[in-house]
Amino acid sequence: MMKIGALSESLEDYLEIIYQLIQETKEARIKDIADRKNVSMSSVIPALRRLSKENLVNYKTRGIVTLTSQGQNLAARLLGRHEFVKYFLMSLLDVPEEIAERDACLFEHYMSPETFRKMVMFFEFVDTCGMNIRSHFEDYIANLDKQGDGEICPAPECPFKNDSFRRRQRWGMVKTLSSLSPGESGRVARVQADTAIRQRLIDMGVLPNVVITVERMAPLGDPIEIKLRGYHLSLRKEEADAIILYPST
Amino acid sequence: MQNNSGLETVRVAMAGNPNSGKSSIFNALTGSRQHIGNYPGVTVEKKEGMFREGERSVHVVDLPGIYSLTSYSQEEVIARQHIVESKPAVVVNVIDASNLERNLYLTLQLLEMGLNVVIALNMMDEVEKRGIELDVDMLSRRLGCYVAEVVGHKNIGIDNLKKTILKAFDRGGTETEVIYRAELGREVEKIVKELKQFKDIPYPEQFAAIKLLENDTEVVARLKRQEDSEALFNQISSSIHRLENLYGYPPEVLIGDRRYGYVSGLVKEITIRAPAIDRITLTERIDTLVTHRYLGIPLFLLTMYLIFWMTFTLGHPPMRWIEKGLSLLTQKIDSFWPSGASLMLKSLINDGIIGGVGGVIIFLPNILFLFLGISFLEDTGYMARIAFIMDKIMHKIGLHGRSFIPLLIGFGCTVPAILATRTIRSEKTRFTTIFILPLMSCGARLTIYLMVIPAFFPRSWQAPVLWSIYLIGILLALLLAKLLRKSLFRGEAEPFVMELPPYRMPSMKAIVLHMWDKSWQYIKKAGTIILAVSILIWILLTFPRVETKLQVNPPSGQQAQLSEESIRQKQLMESYAGRIGRIIEPALKPMGFDWKIGTSFIGAFAAKELFVAQMSIVYSIGDSETSPETLREVLRKNYSPLTGFCIMIFALIGTPCVATLAVTKKEMGSWKWVAIQWAGLTGMAWVVTTAIYQLGRLL
Numbered sequence: 001m002m003k004i005g006a007l008s009e010s011l012e013d014y015l016e017i018i019y020q021l022i023q024e025t026k027e028a029r030i031k032d033i034a035d036r037k038n039v040s041m042s043s044v045i046p047a048l049r050r051l052s053k054e055n056l057v058n059y060k061t062r063g064i065v066t067l068t069s070q071g072q073n074l075a076a077r078l079l080g081r082h083e084f085v086k087y088f089l090m091s092l093l094d095v096p097e098e099i100a101e102r103d104a105c106l107f108e109h110y111m112s113p114e115t116f117r118k119m120v121m122f123f124e125f126v127d128t129c130g131m132n133i134r135s136h137f138e139d140y141i142a143n144l145d146k147q148g149d150g151e152i153c154p155a156p157e158c159p160f161k162n163d164s165f166r167r168r169q170r171w172g173m174v175k176t177l178s179s180l181s182p183g184e185s186g187r188v189a190r191v192q193a194d195t196a197i198r199q200r201l202i203d204m205g206v207l208p209n210v211v212i213t214v215e216r217m218a219p220l221g222d223p224i225e226i227k228l229r230g231y232h233l234s235l236r237k238e239e240a241d242a243i244i245l246y247p248s249t
Numbered sequence: 250m251q252n253n254s255g256l257e258t259v260r261v262a263m264a265g266n267p268n269s270g271k272s273s274i275f276n277a278l279t280g281s282r283q284h285i286g287n288y289p290g291v292t293v294e295k296k297e298g299m300f301r302e303g304e305r306s307v308h309v310v311d312l313p314g315i316y317s318l319t320s321y322s323q324e325e326v327i328a329r330q331h332i333v334e335s336k337p338a339v340v341v342n343v344i345d346a347s348n349l350e351r352n353l354y355l356t357l358q359l360l361e362m363g364l365n366v367v368i369a370l371n372m373m374d375e376v377e378k379r380g381i382e383l384d385v386d387m388l389s390r391r392l393g394c395y396v397a398e399v400v401g402h403k404n405i406g407i408d409n410l411k412k413t414i415l416k417a418f419d420r421g422g423t424e425t426e427v428i429y430r431a432e433l434g435r436e437v438e439k440i441v442k443e444l445k446q447f448k449d450i451p452y453p454e455q456f457a458a459i460k461l462l463e464n465d466t467e468v469v470a471r472l473k474r475q476e477d478s479e480a481l482f483n484q485i486s487s488s489i490h491r492l493e494n495l496y497g498y499p500p501e502v503l504i505g506d507r508r509y510g511y512v513s514g515l516v517k518e519i520t521i522r523a524p525a526i527d528r529i530t531l532t533e534r535i536d537t538l539v540t541h542r543y544l545g546i547p548l549f550l551l552t553m554y555l556i557f558w559m560t561f562t563l564g565h566p567p568m569r570w571i572e573k574g575l576s577l578l579t580q581k582i583d584s585f586w587p588s589g590a591s592l593m594l595k596s597l598i599n600d601g602i603i604g605g606v607g608g609v610i611i612f613l614p615n616i617l618f619l620f621l622g623i624s625f626l627e628d629t630g631y632m633a634r635i636a637f638i639m640d641k642i643m644h645k646i647g648l649h650g651r652s653f654i655p656l657l658i659g660f661g662c663t664v665p666a667i668l669a670t671r672t673i674r675s676e677k678t679r680f681t682t683i684f685i686l687p688l689m690s691c692g693a694r695l696t697i698y699l700m701v702i703p704a705f706f707p708r709s710w711q712a713p714v715l716w717s718i719y720l721i722g723i724l725l726a727l728l729l730a731k732l733l734r735k736s737l738f739r740g741e742a743e744p745f746v747m748e749l750p751p752y753r754m755p756s757m758k759a760i761v762l763h764m765w766d767k768s769w770q771y772i773k774k775a776g777t778i779i780l781a782v783s784i785l786i787w788i789l790l791t792f793p794r795v796e797t798k799l800q801v802n803p804p805s806g807q808q809a810q811l812s813e814e815s816i817r818q819k820q821l822m823e824s825y826a827g828r829i830g831r832i833i834e835p836a837l838k839p840m841g842f843d844w845k846i847g848t849s850f851i852g853a854f855a856a857k858e859l860f861v862a863q864m865s866i867v868y869s870i871g872d873s874e875t876s877p878e879t880l881r882e883v884l885r886k887n888y889s890p891l892t893g894f895c896i897m898i899f900a901l902i903g904t905p906c907v908a909t910l911a912v913t914k915k916e917m918g919s920w921k922w923v924a925i926q927w928a929g930l931t932g933m934a935w936v937v938t939t940a941i942y943q944l945g946r947l948l
Contacts, residue, residue: 202505203317219545232749
């Protein structure tokens, strides 16, 4: 897997733009890339060549640009990082959106993995720790505002809502068990199933912080076989969907 | 307790995870002194046995294999009920030493129930082979109960286990104290305090408190029925709320976490030596092959083919011996009476009993070999892989991966197929499977098709017609399964959380026991219900007697020579079956059947292949000329190909045979289900056949 920061900032930006264009309009044309990056078409070409040499994009002189799976992976991680940093700045530090967006653009390229990991851990701690840090933080943010120009809190919604897991899933911080490929593993964050299935999973040892490895899929794609606590278990994908993990790297 | 032989009786229950080798230890403990029945009201197998040790006789009940003591699965409810109601003096907890963590999770719960637990640490040979060394004394000290090392399938350590059981019995309990620490412990204490005011709770207070925090349906319901339980339930909901706020998890997750946390600490503590590298086990290597993306399904089909081949090829010679034996018996009985005399009794024995029961007994070799194969699949661990491979297809129609094997066996014979549904754990899924099983066209029905198809269809049509009949059966089965899961057996699909146990070489003894057990069930059925119904059908076909003087005084010259065949024809026409056939003829008409076909179907009720024999009698074709061609000639003359097709469709769907009904009764536990199944399938047969006949006539 390619590391973030191995490319130049500009090339990483290109990669993200291509990724976004493919997501939005299903294809990335050189002209659209140039428009979005705000450069001329002639300066796009060398960048694409570079990326193609790194085996991140498929590019032929004319026409449409596509991402290799490696390129897709890197772009998704970059964007996830961007989104996380922006959210972190806005929700925990109360930075206004424009500034948060601009800073996130810089952070995403230059922040060391170590700092990123610590930021994630801190966010996790604030969000999941049961010791009411959450409400302390809300007080803190409210006070920040009062100390400023005395306006009402700009974030009427609590930043730590129930869908936080879905958000973290977008940032690549958590994944459902069903989305892991054979050979991948992760540590259980939580189980979001109905009572009966949850109890069954608990009894089989599927509990927070247990490491689960996906062994294989059944020949028809469902169910899947996993390994935990030294034994093998099979689950349907619909049950595996309810198990949320921190993927191991 | 004293029994009549003056021995003191000790009652013991065996509990453990599925695949922990519980049955092999049970077999080793009790030998052949076993009794297999059902738990009251349910169809979960209950195995009992006994052994003698010194001056005591020990009575052992083998509880169903369970992972936990919640109330979410039938097995767990039954195990808990048995423990609570019959209060065994000792509970032997069988543990797979090669999978300690998950196995000890149950142990902790058994200890929490305050039971006198003895741990049978099984599969110690496997552990040693892997280079793992365990401190068994430490395990015993930490848990406060006796531990005996055993290797169940090799009969090692069984004597010591027997002695340990009695040692525990003499001690009268364990020295265990299960303590929950910190906030959870505080909440448990609060609930225990509230529980003190209730007298007849069948569980230890701490166990009940934990179960209440877990929101265990059964314990909650039991206490809700008590008077003045309001304060208790207020305390419970406030405790649940507090714990959830504090830890961010519901209490059941917290409790599970604490138990597993304790267990994994314990396992670390008792492991003296463990090889550092987690090498790839044989099981993993086999699994990459048998659950392979492309090879998995072909390998499974090959395995099934081999089992069917064994069933029919190896089963064939003994079948012939039984057949010969039966015909010899018939001849002996024939010659026992002087010709002409005592016709009635002779006919009852020969046509009724030997014809009916013999027709079922003849399949015994097949059943033996089939269950030899199935036991092998089950005991090696391959059965779980089959469920794993086939679950996607089965889940689409609301069934479970484990339903596949019974459905496949159904193409051979419905009876063993129904017996094989025992591997399906959820009752609803299991009942649905039993209901649709008769639609898998069995071997007996094939004899009907093989008679009818060549009578009406040209050679090039024969294979497609046969194929279409099997296909119609399968399609109707899929449809019916979907329908049943939405109506009669509605409910959540059974979650597929299934262990894939390590492959193990099964012990021959266990397989033979299992095979014998299934076959004995089959023989018992043949000897009781099938015997009774065979006699009933014989009566329907034989009475009232036709005046034999017809033979003596022919009324007209035309019938001067009344052959034996025409007497039999006359007899059948005048019999109750014949009369019933004529009475119900109006109902048969829309399907294109006349009373002759109807009467033959009544006879086919005992066994489907008898339809052909009955038709021969109705059309007075003598024994000497029962070459299939004569009957086909007659069929061709009297009926259209459309009617022929309708006969096959009705035989496929309607009136499941007596043996099927008998086994259904046994496995579903009530005649109500038998009636629903019989009426439902026959009704469905009528609708489908009528639709085909009426549509076919328009074309």
